Amino acid sequence: MNRLLFSILGLIMTLxxxxxxxxxxxxxxxxxxVLLGAPGSGKGTQAKPLAEKYGLPHISTGDLFRAHxxxxxxxxxxxxxxxxxxxxVPDELVFxxxxxxxxxxxxxxxxxxxxxxxxxxxxxxxxxKLFSKVHFIVFNFDxxxxxxxxxxxxxxxxxxxxxxFNKNFNPPKVETICDKCGGELYxxxxxxxxxxxxxxxxxxxxTKPVEEFFKxxxxxxNIDATLPQSELLKSIESHIx
Ligand code: AMP
Numbered sequence: 001m002n003r004l005l006f007s008i009l010g011l012i013m014t015l016x017x018x019x020x021x022x023x024x025x026x027x028x029x030x031x032x033x034v035l036l037g038a039p040g041s042g043k044g045t046q047a048k049p050l051a052e053k054y055g056l057p058h059i060s061t062g063d064l065f066r067a068h069x070x071x072x073x074x075x076x077x078x079x080x081x082x083x084x085x086x087x088x089v090p091d092e093l094v095f096x097x098x099x100x101x102x103x104x105x106x107x108x109x110x111x112x113x114x115x116x117x118x119x120x121x122x123x124x125x126x127x128x129k130l131f132s133k134v135h136f137i138v139f140n141f142d143x144x145x146x147x148x149x150x151x152x153x154x155x156x157x158x159x160x161x162x163x164x165f166n167k168n169f170n171p172p173k174v175e176t177i178c179d180k181c182g183g184e185l186y187x188x189x190x191x192x193x194x195x196x197x198x199x200x201x202x203x204x205x206x207t208k209p210v211e212e213f214f215k216x217x218x219x220x221x222n223i224d225a226t227l228p229q230s231e232l233l234k235s236i237e238s239h240i241x
Pocket of ligand 1: 039060061062063065082083084086087088089090094114115116117118119122190199
């Protein structure tokens with residue numbers, strides 16, 4: 001009887017130590033925050049304070065493409081027509097641009113992904129390449145279309161630092177000048193109304209299934225992206241801290 005009791009106790013101790021080791025291993029892994037949601041749902045706005053607070057680089061595939069376009073690189077030229085029409089850039093080009101960035105030294109402890117993955121193929125690639133190596137926290141920014149359209153049509157972006165303002169909800173002190181760095185504010189070409197509608201269509205056809213993908217992996221955290229910026233930030237942080 002005693003021997004049976006000891007064996008059971010031993011088994012319980014082994015199982016609980018495995019669990020602790022797993023937790024420790026998970027804690028050692030780099031953390032990647034994934035921000036999913038429609039264009040204009042506030043991913044970029046939230047990524048900036050999160051990057052500062054957690055010391056993780058903010059990687060926006062859209063920003064990476066815009067930098068390539070500005071520098072007229074070969075990759076930028078290949079992506080240009082897709083971006084101008086509000087279509088998605090083919091996965092292979094997106095992988096080139098993204099993994100070139102995540103291979104850099106500042107990403108070794110993790111990073112924040114804003115605007116990636118946007119197709120099932122991209123989500124699958126993340127799974128193959130990184131699920132076993134990285135601790136992922138995936139947020140889905142939930143927001144009605146009408147709010148997205150209102151926000152994007154009034155969005156102003158800084159050419160120099162990428163800061164985002166809104167003519168109605170978060171206006172800069174001077175309409176053409178960035179409060180943060182003094183850079184020039186502009187309306188992105190793909191924030192014009194006809195392109196916004198196309199981007200929303202693309203979002204429903206190609207990106208919505210990515211939500212389901214992470215839900216099936218039991219990784220999706222839904223957050224209410226209509227909340228005021230500071231409350232939204234707190235809600236995100238409560239899942240990280
Ligand atoms: P964003 O700034 O995230 O709205 O991205 C601007 C544009 O860049 C998108 O409309 C797409 O044309 C392209 N883009 C950015 N990220 C991706 C991605 N993960 N997959 C495909 N295209 C992308």
